Amino acid sequence: MSDGWKIIAGLIIVIGLVTFPFYANFGKTVELPSTLEADPGEMHLGDIPLVNMRSEHMQLLNRWREEVVREDERYIMFDGDEYEKSLQNGCLSCHEKEDFCTKCHTFVGVRPYCWDCHIGM
Amino acid sequence: MSMDRRDFLKLAGASTLVGLGGLSVFDGFVKDGALASQAHTAPGASAGKRLAMVIDVSKFKSPDDYKRVSYACHSIHNVPSIDNLKHEIKWIWTDTYEHVFPGQADQYMAENIMRLPFPVLCNHCAKPPCVRVCPTKATFKRKSDGVVMMDYHRCIGCRFCMAACPFGARSFNWTDPRPYIRKLNTSFPTRTKGVVEKCNFCAERLSAGLQPACVEASNGALVFGDLHDPSSEVREILSSRYAIRRKPNLGTGPSIYYVIGGNEHA
Amino acid sequence: MLEKALTGNRGYWVWIFILLAIIGVGFINYLEQFKTGLGITGMSRDVSWGFYIAQFTFLVGVAASAVMLVIPYYLHNFKKFGKIIILGEFLAVSAVSMCILFIFVDLGQPTRILNVMLHPTPNSILFWDMIVLNGYLFLNIIIGWTTLGADRKGLPAPKWVKPLIYLSIPWAVSIHTVTAFLYAGLPGREFWLTAIMAARFLASAFAAGPALLILLCFIVRKYTRFDPGKEAIQAVGKIVAYAMIANVFFLGLEFFTAFYSQIPGHMHSFVYLYVGLGGHSELVFLMWISAIFSVVSLILLIFPKLRQNERTLSMACVTVFIALWIDKGFGLVIGGFVPNPLERVTGYFPTAPELLISLGVWAVGFLVLTVLYKVVVSVTQEATTLEH
Numbered sequence: 001m002s003d004g005w006k007i008i009a010g011l012i013i014v015i016g017l018v019t020f021p022f023y024a025n026f027g028k029t030v031e032l033p034s035t036l037e038a039d040p041g042e043m044h045l046g047d048i049p050l051v052n053m054r055s056e057h058m059q060l061l062n063r064w065r066e067e068v069v070r071e072d073e074r075y076i077m078f079d080g081d082e083y084e085k086s087l088q089n090g091c092l093s094c095h096e097k098e099d100f101c102t103k104c105h106t107f108v109g110v111r112p113y114c115w116d117c118h119i120g121m
Numbered sequence: 122m123s124m125d126r127r128d129f130l131k132l133a134g135a136s137t138l139v140g141l142g143g144l145s146v147f148d149g150f151v152k153d154g155a156l157a158s159q160a161h162t163a164p165g166a167s168a169g170k171r172l173a174m175v176i177d178v179s180k181f182k183s184p185d186d187y188k189r190v191s192y193a194c195h196s197i198h199n200v201p202s203i204d205n206l207k208h209e210i211k212w213i214w215t216d217t218y219e220h221v222f223p224g225q226a227d228q229y230m231a232e233n234i235m236r237l238p239f240p241v242l243c244n245h246c247a248k249p250p251c252v253r254v255c256p257t258k259a260t261f262k263r264k265s266d267g268v269v270m271m272d273y274h275r276c277i278g279c280r281f282c283m284a285a286c287p288f289g290a291r292s293f294n295w296t297d298p299r300p301y302i303r304k305l306n307t308s309f310p311t312r313t314k315g316v317v318e319k320c321n322f323c324a325e326r327l328s329a330g331l332q333p334a335c336v337e338a339s340n341g342a343l344v345f346g347d348l349h350d351p352s353s354e355v356r357e358i359l360s361s362r363y364a365i366r367r368k369p370n371l372g373t374g375p376s377i378y379y380v381i382g383g384n385e386h387a
Numbered sequence: 388m389l390e391k392a393l394t395g396n397r398g399y400w401v402w403i404f405i406l407l408a409i410i411g412v413g414f415i416n417y418l419e420q421f422k423t424g425l426g427i428t429g430m431s432r433d434v435s436w437g438f439y440i441a442q443f444t445f446l447v448g449v450a451a452s453a454v455m456l457v458i459p460y461y462l463h464n465f466k467k468f469g470k471i472i473i474l475g476e477f478l479a480v481s482a483v484s485m486c487i488l489f490i491f492v493d494l495g496q497p498t499r500i501l502n503v504m505l506h507p508t509p510n511s512i513l514f515w516d517m518i519v520l521n522g523y524l525f526l527n528i529i530i531g532w533t534t535l536g537a538d539r540k541g542l543p544a545p546k547w548v549k550p551l552i553y554l555s556i557p558w559a560v561s562i563h564t565v566t567a568f569l570y571a572g573l574p575g576r577e578f579w580l581t582a583i584m585a586a587r588f589l590a591s592a593f594a595a596g597p598a599l600l601i602l603l604c605f606i607v608r609k610y611t612r613f614d615p616g617k618e619a620i621q622a623v624g625k626i627v628a629y630a631m632i633a634n635v636f637f638l639g640l641e642f643f644t645a646f647y648s649q650i651p652g653h654m655h656s657f658v659y660l661y662v663g664l665g666g667h668s669e670l671v672f673l674m675w676i677s678a679i680f681s682v683v684s685l686i687l688l689i690f691p692k693l694r695q696n697e698r699t700l701s702m703a704c705v706t707v708f709i710a711l712w713i714d715k716g717f718g719l720v721i722g723g724f725v726p727n728p729l730e731r732v733t734g735y736f737p738t739a740p741e742l743l744i745s746l747g748v749w750a751v752g753f754l755v756l757t758v759l760y761k762v763v764v765s766v767t768q769e770a771t772t773l774e775h
Contacts, residue, residue: 072265223728
């Protein structure tokens, strides 16, 4: 086992790298995104129940972009009103980007590149 | 090239017999008839609209008329103004006759025509080579009206379409375009670095029932309509005036027509 | 067998670290390109493909050339290629890896590369190019690795490799044909719109690839105890000679069509490349080097005395390689974009970051090649010591 030290050194390096996210974030406080306040009950946007929107909005947006760009189907009915299937002209015409998108994305540590093109203000 | 419809149908029939008819990749050769692409379209192939534009160059009176047209387009679509010509992005711009119609200029031509700026934009070809080469269908032709579209979400930035376009209609975002957009239109997206872009015939306005922005700003110099509708304004002009297209010999079937002369007998 | 690449003398490790350092420099530059965009290259709205795609095109040829060894050895039972053939197959592996990397670094949105598989588009030649390139890479890895493994044990290669070897022959032709189709099917690019494009590609490939292989054989023979065989090298030399003649002939055909027809669109690109057009003459110097080297190489290759002399043969190979590297790794791609579709001239020359990234890709290729050749050399030596 003359090479034993190499194996142990390798293991230490691997464990160090794998656990990097833990000690890099250790002791930091992160603001929790607000909880869902309203009870959306049975409300759906498209075929996604509103209660699941946090986990499924990406599928919705993915579908929207295909429908709008490729099928020219630009509007969706929601709660009796017609809305544009659009981040900037739909979602953000009522919601505030910081509250509606950024907080949660920061919390879960994702950086979607929607805003490279779409204008959120 | 002279070939009447009978000859064309014979050829089309013959090539179908050869057996290419069933293969979708070869549909283009048979349906539209590779040999007849310049002037004829197969009868019955005209399902849906085919949007087109006629540009009457004689109706542009001053440099401002041209500027207004391209400004209308570039401002609503967040097209950046990049000074470095190598990185330039443009959807509709102008060039002179010898560059817009290469090989057709002549030294004895009327000087006013030689110097006249011609607006150029994506031709929304009937058989767009850019669509043919795109490896992800990021650029595609809408079946409903023939508009050649870009899906910026899907573009991988390989720029094959730029090599394929015979009209130089496509621009690539060599860097982030945002810093070069003079005034942001917040109701339309910008593009990101690494994707190809071009004129979309104002798809977003068409679906709201509006005319393209350039047409609206052109004071009647640009006329827009459906080539498949015999009573449309574009068809009326094409049936009464002499109109030319860019590089029709390549068989891509451009949808942008140019009327050059200043009078009806041009 | 890969563990053979982990032991080596001082020179081996110095070479490996030099390559790693070059890769590092290339990678740092790539990160910059990834961050700011392809604007750091010399490409433009008019010359929208540049050095990357040109290098890719050239290297597809180098990769395809392995078939020039496979055909004589497996189809004509030319036993003298027995030792050199593995070098050809592993050269193909290294070249295809570089091809794939050059395409990758050329993408504006590299993170979306899998869209090509997510939205397969059979009418796009690039889709087919992806298939044939990856297929060829795997074929050569499998064939090379298996035959070498069998060699090591002193056994004949397993039967199931044979069909793969036969498949690799048309496949090699396909990678270069499909790559030529990237260019030859575009309306309005008259420089590329030529039916002999694929033939020209294959001719230049079968000259440049084997020329590089001969040089690699000389290097391997000098620094290791592995000898691919004098006769094998001479046979490859003949292949280079014929292919280079065909290549120059095809280029001549292009010149004839362009200049005898006098069609301006067909002449423009040649004029830009060889004398300059519209005040732009970036590539003229390089193109003339290519032309002169082509002639020199032909002289060295055609006369048997010169070809048989290994010193002049290596000079011939160097000139062939440089001539074709300029012709395909620069001129062919850039020339097609000048003038642009509106007959305006925009010049092109790669920038420093662009060249460093390219150098990095080449270093990756050479690293792959070094490792694979090291395995070959060690395994063969081990096999011969066992025999004695």
